[in-house]
Amino acid sequence: MNPLQVAVGVVKNPEGKVLISLRHADLHQGGLWEFPGGKIEASETAEQALARELKEELNITVTAATPLITVKHQYPDRFVQLNVFLVEQFSGEAKSLEGQSFKWVTPAELQHYAFPAANQPIITAARLPHHYAILDDADEAMLLSNLQKILNRGVKLIQARLKTLPSVDVAKFFEQAYPLCKQQQAVLLMNSAVECSVEVDGIHLTSSHLMALTKRPENSKWLAASCHNLEQLQQAQKIGVDFVVLAPVLATQTHPGAASLGWEQFADLVAKVNLPVYALGGMTESSLTTSQQSGGQGIAAIRAFLD
Ligand SMILES: Nc1nc2c([nH]c(=O)n2[C@H]2C[C@H](O)[C@@H](COP(=O)(O)OP(=O)(O)OP(=O)(O)O)O2)c(=O)[nH]1
Numbered sequence: 001m002n003p004l005q006v007a008v009g010v011v012k013n014p015e016g017k018v019l020i021s022l023r024h025a026d027l028h029q030g031g032l033w034e035f036p037g038g039k040i041e042a043s044e045t046a047e048q049a050l051a052r053e054l055k056e057e058l059n060i061t062v063t064a065a066t067p068l069i070t071v072k073h074q075y076p077d078r079f080v081q082l083n084v085f086l087v088e089q090f091s092g093e094a095k096s097l098e099g100q101s102f103k104w105v106t107p108a109e110l111q112h113y114a115f116p117a118a119n120q121p122i123i124t125a126a127r128l129p130h131h132y133a134i135l136d137d138a139d140e141a142m143l144l145s146n147l148q149k150i151l152n153r154g155v156k157l158i159q160a161r162l163k164t165l166p167s168v169d170v171a172k173f174f175e176q177a178y179p180l181c182k183q184q185q186a187v188l189l190m191n192s193a194v195e196c197s198v199e200v201d202g203i204h205l206t207s208s209h210l211m212a213l214t215k216r217p218e219n220s221k222w223l224a225a226s227c228h229n230l231e232q233l234q235q236a237q238k239i240g241v242d243f244v245v246l247a248p249v250l251a252t253q254t255h256p257g258a259a260s261l262g263w264e265q266f267a268d269l270v271a272k273v274n275l276p277v278y279a280l281g282g283m284t285e286s287s288l289t290t291s292q293q294s295g296g297q298g299i300a301a302i303r304a305f306l307d
């Protein structure tokens with residue numbers, strides 16, 4: 001059966017707050033909070049439906065929309081595909097045209113509202129940035145200055161992939177790195193292959209650690225994972241990983257000679273799961289648009305943020 005196609009907008013204002021509105025009690029999934037949007041009509045593209053719905057429901061005129069995530073969800077009574085866009089450019093002041101209450105909240109506050117079951121990956125995608133920097137310990141002496149470079153470029157999500165560094169040095173690095181990231185409101189994750197217990201914002205699982213888990217570790221803050229194929233993506237979704245990187249999308253210096261997926265296969269794989277997915281492998285700044293058009297959350301890179 002084909003899903004009911006729905007266009008949904010994560011509308012962000014210049015302060016970074018997101019608009020949510022309360023679904024009327026008598027609607028499907030009524031009484032829950034939602035991101036504004038509605039059914040795509042037969043004659044419309046998803047973008048056209050998004051623009052029409054935001055105008056009809058909130059009197060907002062969309063001037064630019066970027067694909068954020070696509071979610072397929074089977075409710076007991078309905079199969080939906082939510083085609084979600086990030087709307088950061090719009091004109092007009094939001095007002096309730098259909099009698100629904102609405103409010104602007106920070107992305108971090110979204111998790112305190114009751115949304116339909118399909119919405120969890122949308123909430124995560126709304127909280128995540130477009131860039132994910134991976135800090136490698138290939139050049140140990142440069143670790144702190146590389147971190148500084150990444151932070152100076154405004155990157156807000158970073159993984160310390162310090163696989164070869166002795167744990168005393170990892171601990172020393174984190175003592176300096178963690179407060180620096182906090183100061184810049186950047187999230188710092190630790191690769192699961194690092195054996196050192198330090199305070200971090202979450203864990204990034206290697207693909208083999210991901211496959212060995214039967215459930216999401218308890219008390220995990222952010223949980224990310226590295227994936228290379230559909231089986232790993234499905235495992236990440238099953239255990240409730242927040243987001244993943246899918247690699248290698250293009251040829252990369254880090255893994256010379258490794259077969260790359262290419263954008264077409266990236267898009268096919270991303271479409272099969274409800275997860276924010278960063279493209280990794282051979283990324284440059286100009287790859288961001290391609291990733292987003294292919295259903296990705298954005299790009300992850302080791303070198304691209306250091307050049
Ligand atoms: N707009 C919106 N719909 C969502 C969200 N999450 C979610 O599961 N849905 C589901 C609920 C509905 O089954 C479907 C959207 O249909 P809708 O009833 O809002 O459609 P519409 O605005 O065109 O409403 P109508 O004119 O047909 O009454 O998608 C969300 O965040 N926003």
Ligand SMILES: [Mg+2]
Pocket residue numbers: 036037038039053057
């Ligand atoms: Mg609607």
